[in-house]
Amino acid sequence: MKALIVYDSVFGNTEQVARAMTQAIGAGIDPAWEALAVKVDAVGSEHLEDVALLVVGSPTRVFRPTPALSSWVKSLPENSLQGVRVAAFDTRLPPENAPAPLRLLIKLFGWAAKPIANGLTKRGGELVAEPEGFLVTGTEGPLKEGELERAEAWAREIAAKH
Numbered sequence: 001m002k003a004l005i006v007y008d009s010v011f012g013n014t015e016q017v018a019r020a021m022t023q024a025i026g027a028g029i030d031p032a033w034e035a036l037a038v039k040v041d042a043v044g045s046e047h048l049e050d051v052a053l054l055v056v057g058s059p060t061r062v063f064r065p066t067p068a069l070s071s072w073v074k075s076l077p078e079n080s081l082q083g084v085r086v087a088a089f090d091t092r093l094p095p096e097n098a099p100a101p102l103r104l105l106i107k108l109f110g111w112a113a114k115p116i117a118n119g120l121t122k123r124g125g126e127l128v129a130e131p132e133g134f135l136v137t138g139t140e141g142p143l144k145e146g147e148l149e150r151a152e153a154w155a156r157e158i159a160a161k162h
């Protein structure tokens, strides 16, 4: 079974999360899985062939995924994810580190994972996990301690749902 992790990343943190997930699924409890991580600007239609699980992640940028990631999701044809299990994640700053006015906006507008998940289900994907966020300690990172391990566990749990 094929798992594809599509990600975007500006400073490398989301890429690290995507690679940790790929490793966790590929070397996970079920040897039937093969997993591949591909950056959004390198994804071709061949990558999506026979994919059983599609995980898509982006850094949160002004409450949303990056433009490249959003465009890619929008470019997927209608119903193209029928029969594909999907999940979405983002990286984000801890809201408690943001100034109060920004905290309010974050509460209102949220993070990248939810709109990604909506885009995937709109195209027929079956959502197998709630959209998840992984924390960076600053705009350029690094990831908060323990987040890579949490990402691995999240990915393993998703892969086990079949």
Ligand SMILES: Cc1cc2nc3c(=O)[nH]c(=O)nc-3n(C[C@H](O)[C@H](O)[C@H](O)COP(=O)(O)O)c2cc1C
Binding pocket: 008, 009, 010, 011, 012, 013, 014, 015, 058, 059, 060, 061, 062, 063, 064, 091, 092, 093, 094, 111, 136, 138, 139, 140, 141
């Ligand atoms: C222009 C810009 C906008 C950002 N907007 C948000 C935001 O709305 N919410 C948030 O939690 N983090 C925000 N961040 C922090 C990013 O989420 C952080 O840079 C990202 O997780 C790093 O991932 P990467 O290394 O893969 O690029 C923003 C960062 C930049 C540079």
